[in-house]
Amino acid sequence: MTAPAAQFTLDARRVAPDTRHRGIIQTAMGKYEVVRDQRKLWFQDWQGARNLAARTKFAAVNQLDTHLAEFAKNLEARGTKIHWASNAEQARSIILGILKAKNAKVVVKSKAMTSEEIHLNDAMETAGCEVVESDLGEYIVQLRQEPPYHLVFPAMHLTRGEIQKTFQDKLLDAPTDNPEDLTMVARRVLRQKYIQADVGITGANFAIAETGMISITENEGNARLTAALPKTMITLVGIEKVLPRLADLALFLPMLAVMGTGQALTCYNTLYGGPRQPGEADGPEEYHVVLLDNQRTTLLADAEQRDALGCIRCGACLNVCPIFRNVGGHTYGTVYGGPIGSVITPHLRGLQDWKHLSFASSLCGACTETCPVKIDLHHHLLQNRRNAFAPATGKPSWWQKTAFKLFAPVANSPALWSLTTKLGRFGQIFHGLVKGSALDPAQAWTKTREVAPIAKQSFREWMKERES
Amino acid sequence: MTISLFIPCFVDLMYPKVGISMVNIFEKLGHKVAVPKGPACCGQPAFNSGYWDESRTIATQMLESLKDADVVVIASGSCGAMMKVFYPELFAGTKYEAMARELAPKCFEFSSFLVNKLGVTDLGAKFPHKVTFHDGCHGLRELNNKRPPRELLAKVRGLELVEMTAAETCCGFGGTFSAKFPAISTAMAEVKCASAIDTKAEYIVSCDSSCLMQIQGLADKQRQPAKTIHLAEILAQS
Numbered sequence A: 001m002t003a004p005a006a007q008f009t010l011d012a013r014r015v016a017p018d019t020r021h022r023g024i025i026q027t028a029m030g031k032y033e034v035v036r037d038q039r040k041l042w043f044q045d046w047q048g049a050r051n052l053a054a055r056t057k058f059a060a061v062n063q064l065d066t067h068l069a070e071f072a073k074n075l076e077a078r079g080t081k082i083h084w085a086s087n088a089e090q091a092r093s094i095i096l097g098i099l100k101a102k103n104a105k106v107v108v109k110s111k112a113m114t115s116e117e118i119h120l121n122d123a124m125e126t127a128g129c130e131v132v133e134s135d136l137g138e139y140i141v142q143l144r145q146e147p148p149y150h151l152v153f154p155a156m157h158l159t160r161g162e163i164q165k166t167f168q169d170k171l172l173d174a175p176t177d178n179p180e181d182l183t184m185v186a187r188r189v190l191r192q193k194y195i196q197a198d199v200g201i202t203g204a205n206f207a208i209a210e211t212g213m214i215s216i217t218e219n220e221g222n223a224r225l226t227a228a229l230p231k232t233m234i235t236l237v238g239i240e241k242v243l244p245r246l247a248d249l250a251l252f253l254p255m256l257a258v259m260g261t262g263q264a265l266t267c268y269n270t271l272y273g274g275p276r277q278p279g280e281a282d283g284p285e286e287y288h289v290v291l292l293d294n295q296r297t298t299l300l301a302d303a304e305q306r307d308a309l310g311c312i313r314c315g316a317c318l319n320v321c322p323i324f325r326n327v328g329g330h331t332y333g334t335v336y337g338g339p340i341g342s343v344i345t346p347h348l349r350g351l352q353d354w355k356h357l358s359f360a361s362s363l364c365g366a367c368t369e370t371c372p373v374k375i376d377l378h379h380h381l382l383q384n385r386r387n388a389f390a391p392a393t394g395k396p397s398w399w400q401k402t403a404f405k406l407f408a409p410v411a412n413s414p415a416l417w418s419l420t421t422k423l424g425r426f427g428q429i430f431h432g433l434v435k436g437s438a439l440d441p442a443q444a445w446t447k448t449r450e451v452a453p454i455a456k457q458s459f460r461e462w463m464k465e466r467e468s
Numbered sequence B: 001m002t003i004s005l006f007i008p009c010f011v012d013l014m015y016p017k018v019g020i021s022m023v024n025i026f027e028k029l030g031h032k033v034a035v036p037k038g039p040a041c042c043g044q045p046a047f048n049s050g051y052w053d054e055s056r057t058i059a060t061q062m063l064e065s066l067k068d069a070d071v072v073v074i075a076s077g078s079c080g081a082m083m084k085v086f087y088p089e090l091f092a093g094t095k096y097e098a099m100a101r102e103l104a105p106k107c108f109e110f111s112s113f114l115v116n117k118l119g120v121t122d123l124g125a126k127f128p129h130k131v132t133f134h135d136g137c138h139g140l141r142e143l144n145n146k147r148p149p150r151e152l153l154a155k156v157r158g159l160e161l162v163e164m165t166a167a168e169t170c171c172g173f174g175g176t177f178s179a180k181f182p183a184i185s186t187a188m189a190e191v192k193c194a195s196a197i198d199t200k201a202e203y204i205v206s207c208d209s210s211c212l213m214q215i216q217g218l219a220d221k222q223r224q225p226a227k228t229i230h231l232a233e234i235l236a237q238s
């Protein structure tokens, strides 16, 4: 077993039976499901909207090269500096280079999963900068030195009491566990940071090729302050975020809001088109956009799974996933958790090290059913499994291969099947002696579940008797 | 018509009553039932585990044994999805592809066969109990089988159906997943069981014996008051 697989198994074993954790997530998700379903009804034709979104995204991904060139050209025309980063290392050094040139001491950030992906905070801190997350959820997990738990709700695993305690320990200020009071505490701290910050770093929800604009959707106004107050702004964006037309946002912004948080639209939807232009009152003096590949082109080259690049990171597949809901976001050990993470992590970080995530699924398909851009998530998990073990693309495990090789002739031959039925009945007598114990070869099942006995007469035996 | 009835391996061994009920139901409706002399398994365990070559060893035999069938009824949504939806993918680009594509439209899960193919919903069954229905994921999402089992249950005399909140939530079986990740699988079964028990139904009904094995297995171990029964067993009661 690879190290990430061993860690996953260990963490899953700890978290899955934890009914307290399960309860927190179920309650949060219960509320989300109600509003999500109400808002979905506001669409005249939700399935039609999904089809259109899937088509638009897929077409955009298939013409990534032209859209990206257009996007870059349009942004550059208004004085934005575009940087192309092939991998995490390059992206980090581009950003660290800008920080150094600006002699930056304090960096304020709005939510960006891409920055988690390239481990940007660590790199900036090592370079001597103070880094502050300005999204409330991100700020809370940053104070706790934890990675975000969920793509959209970074701190959803925490209770109010735990957040109060975190604030008390780290900020020495937490009068009550009332969410409004706690928000006011964070706000006081963060307002100071926006003013002190030399550089603001954001992520992006969409990149509009037609106009050369970055679209950011948020609820706290923190991304706006991150963009508006520091003199230098940097946006780190995955190359797959590109949409051809400004009008596409009319579909994607409400769709992302509905599936992400169950809102009709999030509170602040802003387009960033460049640094402060002559005559403008605010905005950064310098604007850098870093376009990140980091294996996205590898996924693009996979004709079967390319649609996964259409992901708008709404988190809806995580929310409905029974695996996610039981093992929680941290167990995945990846930046992108849940079904979409299980699909793309093997592409981003290596199939052999991350294939276990594709196996940690009952293939129930709830993710695929819910995904607003119709990514064929659970079938991609099947393809990852095949690619992991097929002789041409992966490494078969000899014992599994042997087991399936031995099973095939038994299943194929009525005589051998009938013999197996009888042997099974016989073996069952002895199974009772070890059932559920460490000696039980079926312990993985029997420790928590009873086994159904083999019937006195199997169906095939009944049929045979009947025919004779 | 002659119905080729495929009884998957574990149903054959552990739940023969499900198959026997189906035979009785079809014969009562005036059809002839043939049980093909093909493989006992559809090849799904190897397929889902990533071993497509080994899966094909079984699935080719299945294709051969069913090539002359008019219709094939499969006593499980999951194995049904394997044969109807995944065989064409499994055999894509091989010489069996055409055969797999030919077989697909002839395959039906039991409840959808009754309702969608035969147009039968009332089998004259009587089952005076309060029940709740568990949607097996493959039946629900690969075969789009939400409606048929409910239409059949609606016609059963004395039966009251109470939907559970988590009707469409996976029970956590998932084939080899249940043994590879027992902690996650068990947690999922607990969620399912709790939702079913909440309805105060006497029985949990499903079209998939594998899900019922998981739910019953957990309930028995934890001494929870849950009883499971396959839809076919209810429909065969008079």
Ligand code: SF4
Residues within 6 Å of the ligand: A310, A311, A312, A313, A314, A315, A316, A317, A318, A340, A370, A371, A372, A373, A374, A375, A377
């Ligand atoms: S895969 Fe689909 S559902 Fe999941 S986060 Fe991406 S867009 Fe949302």
